[in-house]
Amino acid sequence: MNAEFWNNKKVFITGHSGFKGRWLVHWLLKNNAIVCGFSDTPFTDITDAEFSKSFSSIQADIRNFDLLKEKIDFFQPDVIFHLAAQPLVRESYVNPRESFNVNVMGTVNILDISRDLKYHHATIIVTSDKCYQNDESGTPFNELDPLMGKDPYSNSKSCAELVTYSYLHSFFNELKLPLASVRAGNVIGGGDFSVDRIIPDFFKALQNKTQLVLRYPQAIRPWQFVLEPLNGYLMLAEKVYDDMSFSGSWNFGPRSENEVTVHELVSALNQKFNGAVDIQIDASYSQGMSESTYLKLDCQKSINFLKWKPFFNIEQTLELISKWYSLEIDGEESLQETYRQIDYFENSIRADS
Numbered sequence: 001m002n003a004e005f006w007n008n009k010k011v012f013i014t015g016h017s018g019f020k021g022r023w024l025v026h027w028l029l030k031n032n033a034i035v036c037g038f039s040d041t042p043f044t045d046i047t048d049a050e051f052s053k054s055f056s057s058i059q060a061d062i063r064n065f066d067l068l069k070e071k072i073d074f075f076q077p078d079v080i081f082h083l084a085a086q087p088l089v090r091e092s093y094v095n096p097r098e099s100f101n102v103n104v105m106g107t108v109n110i111l112d113i114s115r116d117l118k119y120h121h122a123t124i125i126v127t128s129d130k131c132y133q134n135d136e137s138g139t140p141f142n143e144l145d146p147l148m149g150k151d152p153y154s155n156s157k158s159c160a161e162l163v164t165y166s167y168l169h170s171f172f173n174e175l176k177l178p179l180a181s182v183r184a185g186n187v188i189g190g191g192d193f194s195v196d197r198i199i200p201d202f203f204k205a206l207q208n209k210t211q212l213v214l215r216y217p218q219a220i221r222p223w224q225f226v227l228e229p230l231n232g233y234l235m236l237a238e239k240v241y242d243d244m245s246f247s248g249s250w251n252f253g254p255r256s257e258n259e260v261t262v263h264e265l266v267s268a269l270n271q272k273f274n275g276a277v278d279i280q281i282d283a284s285y286s287q288g289m290s291e292s293t294y295l296k297l298d299c300q301k302s303i304n305f306l307k308w309k310p311f312f313n314i315e316q317t318l319e320l321i322s323k324w325y326s327l328e329i330d331g332e333e334s335l336q337e338t339y340r341q342i343d344y345f346e347n348s349i350r351a352d353s
Contacts, residue, residue, distance in 0.1 A: 001234040001346075003031045005241075010034045012077035014062055014110065015084030017043040019192040020126075023226050024081065024233075026335075027342050029054055036075045038068065039084060045335055062106035069113045079237050080123045082110045085157075089130075090196045092153035103156035104163060111167040115175060122178040122241040124233055125164045129185030129222065129253070129297050130154035140298035143183075143249045161249065168247055178240040182233050184252040185295065188317065189226030190324020190334060190341070198262060202269055202277060203325045211278045217263035220294045224254035224310060225317040227345045232308045239306060250306070253297030258314045268314065272322045311348050320344075 011028055015021045016037025022045055028035050036056045037043055043057040060067050062084040072080070085103050086092065092099040107125060114123045132141040133148035147162060149155040164181045172179040188199045195201075198214075205212040232252035240246035260268075263281075270277050302308045312320070320341055328334040 001027070001031065001231060002238050005238045006031045006033045006234070008032060008034060009078045010036070010075060011079045011081065012036050012038065012072055012075055013081045013083060014038045014068075014106070015082070015126075016057065017041045017059075018083060018085075018087070019189070019194065020187060020226060020230065021083045022191055023189065023338065023342075024083070024230055025055070026338055027227070027230060027234075030339065030342060036071070036077070038062070038071060045338075062102065062109060065109045065113075068109055072113050072117070076117075076119070078121050079241065080110065080114055080121065081126065081233065081237070082107060082124065083126045085126075086153070088194065088196050089151050089153045092151060092156065096152040099152050100156045100159070103153075104159045107160040107163050111164065111171075111179075114179075115167065115171045115177065117177075120177070120241075122237050123172075123180075124237050124240075125160065125179070125181040126233065127160050127164075127181055127183055128154070128157040129183050129251070129295060131157040131161050131183060134295060136294055138294050138296070140296040141251070142298040143251055143301055165249075172247065173244070176244060178244055179247050180236055180240050181249045182229070182236065182252060183249060183297070184224065184229035184232070185297075186221040186223050187226050187229055188223055188321060190321055190328070190337065191226075198266060199269075199321060199325075202266060203329065205277045206273060206325075207329050211280050212266065213280050213282050214262055214266065215282070217261060217281050219262050220259055220296070221262065221265075222253045222295060222297055223258045223260065223265060223314060223317065224252075225312045225320060225345075227342065228252065228254065228310045228312065231345070231349070232302055232306065235306050235308050236302075246305070250302050251297040251299045252302055252308070253299045253310070255310045255313055258310075258317070259296055260314060265314070265318075269318050269322070272318065311345070311352070 011033050017039040034054045038058045040061050086099040133146040147158040149158045168179045229252040
């Protein structure tokens with residue numbers, strides 16, 4: 001990210017209390033942005049006193065159009081990041097209507113409010129790598145591939161992409177307002193406490209001394225450290241803010257060696273704790289629920305035009321994750337580790353440039 005660009009920029013983030021949202025808040029505050037968050041769950045991280053004048057948090061539902069509009073109109077953001085979503089595949093099978101309502105209409109709300117702002121600003125819509133029509137061929141998906149997720153969650157993200165495409169070509173281009181969507185998936189790192197996600201499930205099993213059940217042990221995923229795609233989102237926002245040609249959809253995925261199976265990922269993580277977690281495989285656990293077995297992104301567009309690239313391999317990623325959760329389990333200050341890891345990531349970028 002370009003710290004100079006974000007200095008005193010006003011950034012509105014939906015879903016700021018979620019996993020990626022919290023990391024984004026801290027990274028922006030560290031670089032002197034002014035941040036307002038909007039989420040249906042409280043922001044539980046305690047930020048340093050020096051940030052108190054630069055950060056505000058609103059607890060509300062993204063589907064509350066009138067309140068959302070009121071808060072955005074008042075804040076007058078330079079950049080909007082829309083992360084608020086129902087993010088879980090299994091939950092989308094249990095409550096498909098809720099998942100579509102939140103993920104599609106939440107996106108519509110943001111876009112409708114954004115297009116009515118009477119000044120220059122950029123909007124970034126965060127969706128998922130699961131938005132693509134996955135034929136299980138193993139071919140990496142690029143931004144021009146068909147969108148047709150099968151399960152309700154994935155399909156809701158396909159719909160969010162189509163809604164964004166429609167607003168871009170129906171309104172934003174004519175208004176000369178920058179609008180982009182970003183696709184990343186299987187983002188891992190400290191601070192994820194969601195249910196039915198492999199990293200928090202592992203550390204729950206470690207802490208509670210319970211079994212860890214793998215539903216799809218041979219599924220290959222593009223695992224990436226949380227700051228990798230966030231760096232892409234921030235770089236894209238910087239570019240598109242000044243250049244409308246960067247509007248559209250963008251992929252952000254990991255290095256190819258990070259594309260390993262669920263079982264390989266968990267086994268490597270377990271080795272860091274001397275095999276303390278009892279790992280079991282039970283395919284019947286997800287009977288009647290379909291997930292892709294192979295998913296990979298083609299990120300050449302981001303690499304070529306944004307000059308973005310992923311930095312960390314799977315070993316570095318798991319080392320950072322282990323440090324963060326070990327502190328959390330021991331009751332120590334994990335927020336300081338968040339900032340240490342942001343520093344480490346920024347130093348990695350500077351060393352590469």
